[in-house]
Amino acid sequence: MEWLMGIVIVVMxxxxxxxxxxGQSKSNKDTDPRYTQNTGKKWLRLGGIxxxxxxxxxxxxxxxxD
Known part of the structure; x- marks a missing residue:
């Protein structure tokens, strides 16, 4: 069972x-110039999840x- 949980952690x-x-790729930024605006909160929430x-x-x- 521990190995299964380890796999879940690795995948996450x-x-x-x-x-x-x-998210930081150049093509992503070039496609939509608004992409880089107000990203701090979005990255913080996503990282928190x-x-x-x-x-x-x-x-x-x-x-x-246990």
């Missing part, structure tokens, strides 16, 4: 990294190990 971290890479998801998985893994 990979999703966060991929989201950041895609990923962090909360990872923390939730860690808590579940810890609870299942």
């Amino acid at each position: 971290v990979a999703g966060l990294v991929a989201t950041l890479i895609i 990923y962090v909360l998801g990872i923390v939730a998985v860690v808590i579940i893994v810890m609870a299942l190990n």
